Amino acid sequence: MNISNQEYGELAKRHSPPSSMYKTIPMAFVIGGGICTLGEALLNLYEYLGMGKTNAGALTSMTLIFLSALFTGLKLYDRLAQCGGAGTLVPITGFANAMVSPALDFKSEGFVLGLGAKMFSIAGPVIVYGISASVLYGIIYYIVILFMGGL
């Protein structure tokens, strides 16, 4: 080849269109915001129905997770995500989608080695680093309290 990899890389860059951010960012804001608004509405509804704040919060998360799982099964969540981008990925519904979609897909390899093992293939790293970060935060918090007293 009469072209260096560096030159070729630049050529590739020139011809690769970037994501059109003027479209994707507002869409993520609207759809992500919509999901969060739905969460707020549910929270208010559950509180209005007489549940305490803690219970209402937990039930809101459960409802959103259920809806996301349902829409993933109906093959609608990934379609919404094609428009919503990070707006569908970041809320708790995105996490549910990341668990349910491999579970559905790998059911064909059996409940243990398929569904069970592959269910965490996307969400697993989030759990590992999420828990690790919370442990680290706990240690830092403990040390700060130890030296500075109960602030």
Add this chain to the structure above:
Amino acid sequence: MALCEGKTFKYSNASILSYASVVGKAESDGPFGDEFDEVIEDNKGGAQTWEQAEALFQQKALGHAMDKAALIPAKMDLVLAGDLLNQCTGSSYGLKDYYIPFLGIYGACSSFAEGLLLAGAMVNAGYVENAAAVTSSHYSSAERQFRFPLNYGGVRTPTAQWTATAAGAAIVSSVPKAPYIRAATIGKIQDMGIKDLNNMGAAMAGAAYDTISRHFRHMGTHPESYDLIITGDLGQVGSEMLYELFRRDGVSIEKWHKDCGLMIFDREKQDVHAGGSGCGCSASIMCAHFLKRVESGDLKRILFCATGALMSPTMVQQGGSIPGIAHAVEITSK
């Protein structure tokens, strides 16, 4: 180190006796929807899993090709087949019940050209009478293996391509009839340092350029010598890069160039980003459209250059790049 020029083989005695294609729903909604031999509407065709479905696509494609040539499996001497799945699952499970001597091949999306040129060589040498080249790809089985679960809400980048759910089969024999396989150039692995899993067109354009320009040199031809130069699945990004690579040599191929990846879907209406891809993409478009036009004499001389990204998800995760390959087969009507 001097670069190896390789060789271009010339064939005197290899024809494509029959060819057939089987596609899924999205492909049948594309611009060539009515030219395929069979459409499997639900993309599964009654199979239990996507992998079994892909095997079924291959089985049906070869079945149709044999029917068209009035051949039975016992009259077939060899089948060369490949797909994108680990262990060439689609090929080995799809073709096992035919009991035809089988060689599995892997050249990623370039496999159909690889199969054709090998089948042509075996026939031309007189080792076999009838040899088939079959390849397939399936959107759902490929997504599962290479990317994310089907219903995962990951967003594709504009450079990503859509794996075609399709299979194509061509039977090569020494019976003189159009289309004729006239020459072939085997591609060299070209690693251009591209690391983006979602930009296969960029990973393959260099290989296509190398193989096509070597083919021109060895045959003493240039783009005008052909009615069409057809690449496999460079897509939008890869095609534009190919033009620019040729422009650096003062050669313009745009006017003669077609890319199966840019043809199989309607890019305006179907959300496929940079175009279609997969071993079934070029195989089905060749078998549904171009070979027909060569047989009728509408196209007199074409250069078919299928392109493949020899991508290993493991190597890419380890920080490696994606090597590309492309094989060229020259097909004529006389």
